[in-house]
Amino acid sequence: MIVMEHISKRYKVARRSGGAGAAMKSFLRREHEWVQALDDVSFTIRDGEMVGYMGPNGAGKSSTIKILSGILTPDSGRCTIDGLTPWKNRIEHVKRIGVVFGQRSQLWWDIPVIDSFELLRDIYSVDPAQYRRNLEELTALLQLSELLKTPTRQLSLGQRMRCELAASLLHSPRILFLDEPTIGLDAVSKLAVREFIHRLNREHGTTVILTTHDMQDISALAQRVILIGRGKILLDGSLDDIRRAGSENPGAQEEDLDRAVANLYRRLGIS
Template sequence: MAQIEVRGLRKSFRAPLRSSGPFGALRDLLHRRTRTVEALKGITFDIEAGQIVGCIGPNGAGKSTAIKIIAGIMNPDGGEATVLGRTPWADRIAHVRHIGVVFGQRTQLWWDLPVIDSFALLREIYGVARRDYDETLADVVERFHLAEVLDSPVRQLSLGLRMRCDLAAALLHRPSILFLDEPTIGLDAVSKLALREAIRDWSAERGLTVLLTTHDMDDIEDLCRRVLLIADGSLLLDGAIDDLRRMSSARRTLMIDLAAGVANAELEGAELVRREGDRLWLEYDPEQVATHELIARAASAFPIRDLTVADRPIEEVVAQVYRDAP
């Protein structure tokens, strides 16, 4: 049985409509008008133990709603979800004991207390045995490089350090599943890499299952073999990153640096999409013309100093999928 099983999850909200005008607030108080927003229109997927799965989608697409339901904060209107054999919203306290959650936007640590005090409080809250706690603590401190910050109040930490502490805090009770909501938001490049490495290593060595939401495609490319793309309340894609690329056109870009002074840069089988001085960008479809064939044609057509072949950047692909979504 999969660790997380989600079947036809549905959820809609009634959002209040606000009246404008000087007496709008009063009118709303007397006569409340609402419209129904379907946040999830029946979503189904499984996640096996030890997988790292990325959940992407435009803002308001329903991915936070899905995570909230699976984490046990919210109950759905219809459908089923089983996490580690439990229904999250029916048995919240037993459920949350076995999961860890990190929100990129807010900390779960005690703002004015030293980091180590927060960790000790979480040990009490989760009822972790002393020996297990000591062992896990030593591991997170070494792996996430936290030795120097344990005695600092959380409010004095940089965002990157704070996120590593938050991640450590979410792992102290040895959850089987970790939910990360935009974990790298606002982090600098070095902190992002450190955080991703921490997540990847921990998952690999302890068999931790990770479900993360993000808008940073590097998070996905670095961490996730599998992507769930949610848009407009539906699961548009459940597959690998390459499947995501294939969803949009499979076109690639051939970038060529020419020797000076070539006027005509047309090439059969490719479309010139951009030119800056001696640098050309040619788009082509590898199904129509093989890459080596195209390169051979280019080499015989004009003098080339250098060339590279690139997939379309994943951001562009995702943006196009969002735009094409119904």
């Protein structure tokens, strides 16, 4: 279970001009601006839920994901994930989560994918029998058998994303964070990725937290949507709630989800 209570985070953003001299000077004395990335954010996510985490760029999505995955320490508030505080029990916590950054690969570029997988096995100290089982299952579900012996650099984006998903799941995490997992994929790969995530959630009860701008991803995967804007939670509900809130006529539902979201962003003044 994930519990976020009154989490706030402000960033100091340095302002300075370029160049080595300015860099040295700014090291000693900086000029700052404060940006409120998260403002009293609270939510609870139960085990086995699939949640879409949405918001325009700069709304605080990645700050939230960074806090949940132990990369970032908030200024105030409490967060426990299965009893652990991510930024305090980083090592213990990250054993239990998987993270896929859609735009950044975690596979070694020049060597076959299977070599990266074996390194991950050692990084997470996965029991060999467990590793074999997971690898077999992932290979079958994501159709990786042809890809495992191929160097990452020779994979298409869709093939690579399938490998990335497998790489994040070799250690059987209880929670999976997906950051734009279908960005840039063709239709076939998108469907394969969605299908797989669904199955993972159904069969293993893995909690999935998905950030994306792709409304089709959200409608295909998420039973629940959390909408964030300017660091605040603006809506926490179902897709129908989004449709209703984003409709131009009161009481009606907007069928086109992209339009509903666009209307909603405009109405809330966060776009």
